[in-house]
Structure formats: C-alpha cells, structure tokens
Amino acid sequence: MDVTNVMAHVASSVDVTNILVEVAPRFEGYVYPNEASPEPLWGILIVIYPYITGLVAGAFIMASLVRVFRVQALEPVYRLSLLTALSFMLCATMPLLLHLGHPERCYEIMMTPHLTSPMAIFGFVYAWYLMAVLLLELWFDYRQDFVEWSQTEPGFRGMLYRALMLGVTDESEAAVKLDMKLGWIISIIGIPSAFLLHGYVGFIFGSIKANPWWGNVLMPIIFILSAMVSGIALCVLNYMVLTWVRRKKIDMRCLDMMAMFLFYALVIDAAVEGLDWIHRIYSAEEDFSVIRYVATEKLFYTLNIGQALMGTVLPLLMLGLNQVVRKRLSDMARKRMYFASALMIVLGVFAMRWNVVIGGQLFSKSLRGFMSYKMQFIGMEGWLLGLVVLSIPFIILTVMIKLFLSERLPTAGHTPHPTPPSN
Amino acid sequence: MRLFNMPPQIVRLCLVTIGIVGSYLVARAVLTPPSFREYGFFRGDALKDIMALPPQYGGKVSCDECHSDQFTKLNKGGHKRLSCEVCHGPGYAHTQSPDAGMHKPTFTVCSKCHEANPSRPKTHKQIVLKEHYAGGKCMECHVPHSPAEVP
Numbered sequence: 419m420d421v422t423n424v425m426a427h428v429a430s431s432v433d434v435t436n437i438l439v440e441v442a443p444r445f446e447g448y449v450y451p452n453e454a455s456p457e458p459l460w461g462i463l464i465v466i467y468p469y470i471t472g473l474v475a476g477a478f479i480m481a482s483l484v485r486v487f488r489v490q491a492l493e494p495v496y497r498l499s500l501l502t503a504l505s506f507m508l509c510a511t512m513p514l515l516l517h518l519g520h521p522e523r524c525y526e527i528m529m530t531p532h533l534t535s536p537m538a539i540f541g542f543v544y545a546w547y548l549m550a551v552l553l554l555e556l557w558f559d560y561r562q563d564f565v566e567w568s569q570t571e572p573g574f575r576g577m578l579y580r581a582l583m584l585g586v587t588d589e590s591e592a593a594v595k596l597d598m599k600l601g602w603i604i605s606i607i608g609i610p611s612a613f614l615l616h617g618y619v620g621f622i623f624g625s626i627k628a629n630p631w632w633g634n635v636l637m638p639i640i641f642i643l644s645a646m647v648s649g650i651a652l653c654v655l656n657y658m659v660l661t662w663v664r665r666k667k668i669d670m671r672c673l674d675m676m677a678m679f680l681f682y683a684l685v686i687d688a689a690v691e692g693l694d695w696i697h698r699i700y701s702a703e704e705d706f707s708v709i710r711y712v713a714t715e716k717l718f719y720t721l722n723i724g725q726a727l728m729g730t731v732l733p734l735l736m737l738g739l740n741q742v743v744r745k746r747l748s749d750m751a752r753k754r755m756y757f758a759s760a761l762m763i764v765l766g767v768f769a770m771r772w773n774v775v776i777g778g779q780l781f782s783k784s785l786r787g788f789m790s791y792k793m794q795f796i797g798m799e800g801w802l803l804g805l806v807v808l809s810i811p812f813i814i815l816t817v818m819i820k821l822f823l824s825e826r827l828p829t830a831g832h833t834p835h836p837t838p839p840s841n
Numbered sequence: 842m843r844l845f846n847m848p849p850q851i852v853r854l855c856l857v858t859i860g861i862v863g864s865y866l867v868a869r870a871v872l873t874p875p876s877f878r879e880y881g882f883f884r885g886d887a888l889k890d891i892m893a894l895p896p897q898y899g900g901k902v903s904c905d906e907c908h909s910d911q912f913t914k915l916n917k918g919g920h921k922r923l924s925c926e927v928c929h930g931p932g933y934a935h936t937q938s939p940d941a942g943m944h945k946p947t948f949t950v951c952s953k954c955h956e957a958n959p960s961r962p963k964t965h966k967q968i969v970l971k972e973h974y975a976g977g978k979c980m981e982c983h984v985p986h987s988p989a990e991v992p
Contacts, residue, residue, distance in 0.1 A: 451960055528865070529872045532882060549861070554854075561850065584853040596848055 447787030458779035458791055461799030463513040466807055468619045469648070469771045471510050472641065473811075475616035476649010477503035478552065478608060483679060485555075485605040491675040497559070497823055498660065499653045504552050505815035511544065513807050516798060536622050547615045551608040558601035560822065561586065562594050562830040571827070578821065594830070616645040623774060630705035631712065631778040636694045643687035648767035650680045651760040656815070658757055664825065670749055674740075677756045681737035684763065688730045708781045708788075716780045716788060720769045729766010733759040898926050899936035907939070911986055918987035928985065946985070948977040 445454060481499035483489045515521040528545070532538040565587055568579040586593075617638035624637030654676050661668045698709060713721055736759045740752060747755075781788050794800035847855075879885025901924045905912040908925075915921060926932050930944030948970070957967040974982075984990040 448959055451958070525868070525872065529869050530877060530882075557854075558850075584857060586849045586853050588849050593848065593850065596850065600850070 444790040445787060447782070448784050449782045449787040449789060450784060453782050453787075453789060457794075457799065458776065458789065460775055460779060461517075461791075462793055462801055462804040463517040463799060463807065465768075465772050465775045466513040466804055467510070467517075468616075468623075468641065468775070469768055470506050470513070470808075470811065471619050472616050472645030472648050472767065472771070473652050474503045474506045474510060474547075474649070475612040475642065475645040476647065476651075477506065477653055478612045478649070479646050480650050480653045480676075480679075481555075482605050482609050482612075485602055486609065489675060489679075491671045492679075494669050494672045495653055495657050495676065498656055498819075499649075500552070500556055500559070501818045501822060502653060502656055502815060503649075504556065505818055506811040507548050507552055508814055509807070509811045512810065516803070516807065519798070536618075536625065540618060540622070543615055543618050547608075547611050551604060551611045555601050555604045555608060557582070557584075558597045558604065561597050562589055563827070565589050566830065567827055575821070613642050617642050623778070626778075628783065629778050630703070630709060631781070632774070634694065636690065636697075637774075640687075640691055640694060643683065643690055644767050644770055646683045647680065647687045647763055650676060650683055651763035651767075654680060654756055654760040655764065658753065658760075660819065668749075668753065670752070673753065673756060674744065677737055677740055677752075677759070680760070680763070681734070681741055684730065684734055684737065688734060691730075705785055708785045711788070712777055712780055716790075717773050717777050721773045721777070724769030725766050725773055728762045729769055733763050733766070896933045897931035899931075899933045901925055903936045904932075906936075914986045918989060920985065920988055948979050951979045951983075951985070 477499045480492070481496055481503065484492045484496040484499075511524070515524055527538055527541040531542070561583070564579045564583045566589075568576055568583055570576075571579060620638030620641030623632040623641075624634050627633040654673070657673070657676070658668065698706065736755045740747065740755060744752065776791055779789065780791065796802055874884045874886065876885030876887075877883070880888070901912075904925045912925075915923070915925070928946045928950045932943050934941035935943050952970050954965075955967055957969045961967060970977075979985075980992075982992070984992055
C-alpha cells in the first residue's frame with residue numbers, strides 16, 4: 419500500500435486526544451475529506467453497546483438452559499443469570515443515549531416510530547425483550563416468593579415486594595403451577611427473542627453494504643454466537659465471585675456444566691468466525707487487500723492477540739482439556755481454569771466488538787487509505803466514561819442480588835421447571 | 842380477583858399491560874408535536890422556527906450597494922463564483938449597520954481551498970503552505986479579488 423504524505427490541512431486540526439499529550443490524527447494513503455476527521459464517528463460507546471446487548475442475550479440463553487432444556491445441574495445459577503440479563507438490559511441503551519448526546523430526547527424514538535429506520539425498530543425490539551420477556555419471566559418465577567417476603571420483610575423491602583406482587587396473593591398449588599407453566603412458555607418465546615435482540619445488533623452492522631468490513635450476511639449469526647459465549651462466561655464469573663464473596667462452596671456439578679456449555683458455544687462460535695475468515699480469504703474480493711492490512715496491522719493486537727488468541731484459542735484449549743481429563747483435575751485446578759477462561763472470553767468478546775466497530779472505520783471507502791484511532795481518556799468517547807458505563811450494570815446487579823437473591827430471604831423452593839408442564 | 846373466571850395473575854398482567862399501552866398512547870398523544878407529519882416525517886413547525894431565526898448572511902448582491910468597485914473586480918476574476926461571505930464571513934449585521942465589522946480574512950481562509958490535498962482536482966491551484974511561503978501573508982503577493990492580478 420502506497421503511503422503518501424499526511425494531509426496538511428487535516429494535520430492542522432490537531433485534537434487533544436489525551437489529557438497529557440496532543441496526538442495528531444494520522445492518515446495513510448488516499449482518504450476522502452469526509453473521512454479525515456480527528457476521530458471516527460463511532461467510538462468506545464458504540465463498542466460497548468453491542469457488548470452489553472450481547473451479554474444480555476447470552477445470560478438469558480444461559481437461564482433458558484434450565485427452564486426450557488431442563489439442565490437441572492444449572493439450577494443454582496438460574497436466577498443469577500436472569501438478574502444478570504436484566505441488569506445489563508437496563509443499561510443496554512445507555513451508551514447509545516450518551517453517544518447521541520441528548521438523552522432527554524430518548525422517548526422520541528417511541529413517540530414517533532419510524533418503521534424503516536433500523537435503530538428506531540431497535541427501540542421496539544428492546545421494549546419487547548425487556549417488558550414481554552425478561553420482566554415477565556422474572557415475575558412469574560418470583561411471584562410466590564414476593565408473596566412470602568412481603569409478609570415477613572418490614573420497611574422499604576416489604577413495600578417493594580408488595581408492589582411487585584401486583585396484588586396477586588394466591589399461593590395455591592394450582593396458581594404456582596400456572597406460574598411455572600407461563601414462565602416456561604415465556605422462556606420458549608424468549609430464546610428466539612434473545613436471538614432477535616442480538617441478531618438485530620449484528621444486522622445493524624451487517625446491513626451496511628457499503629462497508630466490506632461490516633456488510634456481511636454472517637454478521638448477525640456471529641453476533642449471536644459470540645453473545646452466547648460472552649453471556650455464559652459472564653455468568654460463570656458472576657457465580658464464582660458471588661460464592662467467593664458469600665464464602666460458600668461452589669457447586670462443582672453446576673460449574674462443570676456451565677464450562678461444558680461454554681466450551682460447546684465457543685467451538686461453534688470459533689467455527690463460524692473461522693468460516694467467515696475462510697470465505698473472505700478465499701473469495702479475496704476487491705476489498706481484500708484493505709481488510710488484510712486492517713486485520714494484520716491496524717488491529718493486530720485486538721484481533722490476533724485479543725480476540726483470536728486470548729478470547730478463543732486459549733479458552734478453547736483450557737476448556738477442551740477440562741472436557742477430556744476433567745476427572746483427573748482437582749476442583750481447585752478446574753475452578754482456576756474456568757475462571758481464567760471465562761475472564762479471557764469476556765475480554766476477548768469485548769475485543770471482538772472493538773474490532774467490528776472500530777475496524778470498519780479504519781479504512782477509507784476509496785479502499786486506498788487508512789485512518790487511525792487514538793482513544794481519549796476524558797470526554798464522551800473516552801475510556802474513563804466507557805469504564806463507568808460498563809460498571810453500572812454490575813452496580814445494578816449488586817443491588818438486585820441484595821434484593822432478590824439475598825441469603826436471608828427463604829425461597830419457595832420450587833425449581834424453575836424440573837418436570838414437563840402437565841397442566 | 843376473579844374476572845371472567847381467569848386466574849388472578851393473568852387478570853393483573855392484563856391490567857398492567859392495558860395500563861402501559863394506555864400510558865403510551867396518552868404520552869404519544871401529548872408528546873407528539875401537533876405539526877408532526879405536516880410536510881413529512883418531521884415537525885412541521887421546525888421550518889417556522891428556522892425561518893424565525895435572525896439571518897446570518899446578507900447575500901452577495903447586498904455588498905454591491907457600497908462596495909461596487911470590489912464587487913465588479915471580483916466578478917471579472919477567477920474567484921467570480923465565490924460569494925463575498927465565503928472569505929469575509931457572515932455579514933447580515935454589517936448590511937444593516939456598517940458599524941458592525943466584518944471578518945478580516947487571513948491565510949487560513951486561503952489555505953482552506955488551496956492547501957494541497959490529493960482529493961482535489963489537479964486543475965485546482967494547490968500549494969503546501971509551509972513550503973510555498975512560511976510568512977503566512979498571502980496578500981503580499983496575491984490579490985484575492987482578482988487572483989490573476991499582480992500587486
């Protein structure tokens with residue numbers, strides 16, 4: 419690739435990209451004037467948006483393994499997975515609202531719905547998933563407990579549980595059976611809904627046909643699979659951290675089962691992402707030289723080291739080893755390997771989102787030039803705000819665990835759905 | 842609560858759903874601007890709001906009233922397709938009151954169009970400013986109102 423001079427008029431628009439040093443935007447080759455901005459239009463906040471949405475979908479699918487597919491070993495993490503999904507769901511639109519810069523206008527997307535705008539439709543996909551799937555499933559699962567807790571808990575907690583009861587105090591066997599049946603139905607509806615939610619995020623990128631890095635029919639599928647992987651990995655981490663905080667013993671049967679599903683999901687995800695690359699490399703379309711340069715130079719660390727090695731190969735080896743020689747490994751060794759794998763996967767999927775969002779903005783539409791991105795520290799697209807946005811779901815989850823997964827509060831004891839619904 | 846012999850959970854959820862959908866419809870009726878869709882998928886009154894804003898630009902013809910010599914010169918030269926306000930900045934206030942000053946162009950105005958940029962057509966005159974003249978005073982050698990003229 420022919421590297422020509424830095425365009426002087428663009429170099430003059432030096433932007434403060436860090437609190438300490440000024441870094442001039444750098445361009446290589448031929449870049450159109452509209453692409454020669456100091457930083458890409460979509461920064462870290464747009465990276466976080468599909469990341470959080472993916473964690474929601476993945477955590478929900480983790481929960482549905484218990485309810486729909488009746489994997490009873492995973493029961494200890496059923497509610498934790500659902501609460502994880504809800505905590506992240508409540509923050510899913512936050513990076514978008516912050517990125518757009520006028521969060522007070524958020525309601526307008528719903529007031530004047532535009533049926534041909536992908537982002538406007540996302541408002542309805544989001545609302546459906548939050549209101550009709552997540553909250554309903556949680557309500558049916560918790561209803562009996564709300565009735566109990568509202569009678570025993572004083573003060574604010576009692577009021578909260580009474581409000582969440584919605585005035586239904588029926589605890590008869592038939593009513594609880596109905597709760598479980600309806601929860602099961604919603605969970606079944608929830609699986610395609612979770613696929614729709616995150617597949618839709620993939621579609622938003624995949625439908626940008628002008629950009630060869632994004633415009634790809636496999637994009638929604640890759641997004642869904644990586645979402646499942648990241649969601650399950652997050653549940654593994656949450657479960658291990660929660661039991662450590664509570665000084666409880668980890669249910670190894672449950673953890674082994676989670677690791678098994680994590681491994682299978684990762685195998686499928688790695689296979690489909692590999693297929694995508696094989697297709698790109700073999701077909702080698704006119705944009706391939708640019709894509710190759712982006713993959714091997716511009717995104718070397720985040721794609722090859724972060725996404726491929728740390729996020730895929732090492733966890734595959736570790737989790738795969740556990741599948742083969744699980745019985746020979748001690749509980750402590752397995753726990754350490756699961757924790758390390760889950761952590762690497764969570765970081766690797768974040769790198770994947772980074773590669774998709776930022777990678778697509780690092781080369782010119784002319785296919786003959788490259789832009790660069792230096793992330794700010796402070797500011798709306800700075801990594802400080804990114805960290806804050808990413809930490810908010812964990813704060814919400816902590817509050818939810820205190821309120822709805824407290825050790826102090828006795829649960830009704832019914833399993834999500836151990837037997838097929840007979841009513 | 843027994844309504845039509847339905848289980849109480851279903852009745853409550855139906856009521857909550859009706860409440861949410863009803864609130865949405867009420868909110869939509871209240872919060873959607875009345876002029877929405879008047880001309881298209883936007884608030885019709887937005888056009889009136891924009892029209893009510895004070896004008897910023899006076900337009901090229903208004904300059905002719907007082908600066909006809911420069912105006913005539915400009916219209917004969919290579920910059921004839923440019924409006925005065927491209928270099929001098931918005932001047933509506935100046936057209937209303939000559940006391941309101943105008944922006945005095947510096948080399949940055951020239952470099953906006955003439956700094957070398959590979960995306961510009963070859964026929965367009967371009968220089969690398971730092972190599973061409975580091976002094977930054979273009980008008981020592983060039984006459985912007987008549988680029989072909991030598992001062």
